[in-house]
Amino acid sequence: MDKLLFEPRKGVEFTKRTEVPLLKVEYVVYQTALTRMIADWLGGKIGVGAPNEIGEIENIAEVNKLVNGETKEGFLDKDAQFVYNEMIQIKVPGHLKVATSHRKWLRLTYSFLNKIGTTFSDRISDLIRRHDLSKYTHREVLGYAVMFGDGSIDWRQLEIEAEKVEWDNTLHNHYAGNPHHPEYFYPLTEDGKRDRSVPMLQLDTENGKHYLDESVIDMLAARGERTLADDKNFIINKWLAIDEKYFFRYAEDDKKYVKERLSEYKELAQEFFSYEVNVQSVQGHFDDRPVVLREMSVCEPLL
Template sequence: MDFNTTESETKTPTTTSLCGREHVPLLKVSYSVYCRALWMLITDWLAGTVGSGAPTDDLHVDLIRDAVKSSVRGIDSCHDDKPAAAADVYGLLIRFCVPGHFRTVVSHRRWLDKCYQLCVKIGVKFSDTMKDRILRHDLSKFSPMEALGYAVMFGDGSVGFRKLETLEEQTEWDLALKHHYAHNCHHPEYFRQDHQCGVSVVQYSQESMEDDSDGSLNLDESILDMMAARGERELKHDHVISIQKLLDMPAQYLKRYTDADRMYVTQTMSAWSEMARHFLSADGNEKSVHGFFDARSVIY
């Protein structure tokens, strides 16, 4: 299929910025030049002319493009916002493995959707709005506020947290993480100041996710997020995919929650695990989920 956009679609919008950033010290350019370069890069990545792992269906292509477009719509044009400067930064973004970061986000979103579909298949009842949240999960990681920082920390996604070498790298990562927590309510950190991470992203007075009007919805998405991360990263070398192991979260995953939220999460995961055990014990059901995530069998 053709992912090429029209000239009007590929131009970076030039209205008043709400971001507050003026410069990107790591790249030694203005924020508007960086945004122009990122827009060029993600347009090429979606078209399949740079990097790999871009989605191949119109829905997800449009979701990503629209998310990035909305995040750069407020960038002012300025005297140094020249195509040549953006082209130089474009090359730097490739060196920082930003296309690899995009691929990693797409892969995580796919795993999240598969975990959601599997839970529905075994009988978990979600809110009617969960499907839309799955579609929009982590789209902020494609935005200029997060893309560079995540690429700096994780590269193309093949390594875990790395030791950052410069203040400029640390600044970019801190800004990306703070922005991500502040715009994604499936993270406990969205609701409170997290001293361990060194960010303050308090959105409401309460710290418990469950106290929010969408509390159980936030927590259910948070569980699916952990399942996807665990399955893709920690269990990738297993010969089969065990739902019991997917839902057996290490302590470091759970310590982020308040006591009340942790209780909800552990009880919910236990209930889902029991539903999976019951579902897979029925004749033919294990065969029906064979290859659900990849070529591997799915067992309890």
């Protein structure tokens, strides 16, 4: 497999299919249409939200070529063109935009944590580069587009069986190929639940903390981009206050590590924001909103 993507753990496999029920075509036709669509999207021929950074374009293009297939020049045949048009209706280009926006927020989150003095291993920068690139592959694109479209909707209640099939395949493949999700390490039991008896810190002692760090950065990126999107200020303490419901997916030792890291970030942020020069240095870091440590009362000064 391409160095940008992870293989599943031993005993787990990616879904293998010969056809796509949702599109009513052979799988190879879908792959051909998807390869062209991603190339067109990167080239600005379709959709919006394609990356501007050379490195980001190269990463996505490499995954498209090595995993989805070579982009064929000229006109697509009738079947592939039909699938291409159907994927536009399903909002696949919108999904590509959402995945790219999230990767950008991930990089912004990582760089902010570095700015306030967080210590990361050299491995983390590579994990950030590879993060969620599987969302551009044939294994995941359709399911994410079906469930979330262009990001203007939240989780859908899927009623069409072919859509359920796509989402189930996508979720399985995403967990199977992304170790920043604890589900990558926790096997499914016969009743369909995850076995969290052995934490990922024990299952992969060399990389467990790295993947958990990536997992925390992932949660913060999603929270900053979506949950706090309508706030007039980007409030760091609110950003770092992850809801307890998001910790249930971790084994106890893994959860303890994640919470300790978040507490560390809060302490570092408190110290960082005690200096005016630091406060000014992060203005505009995430977007156009003022970046503040906490919500202020009317009479309270900035520091």
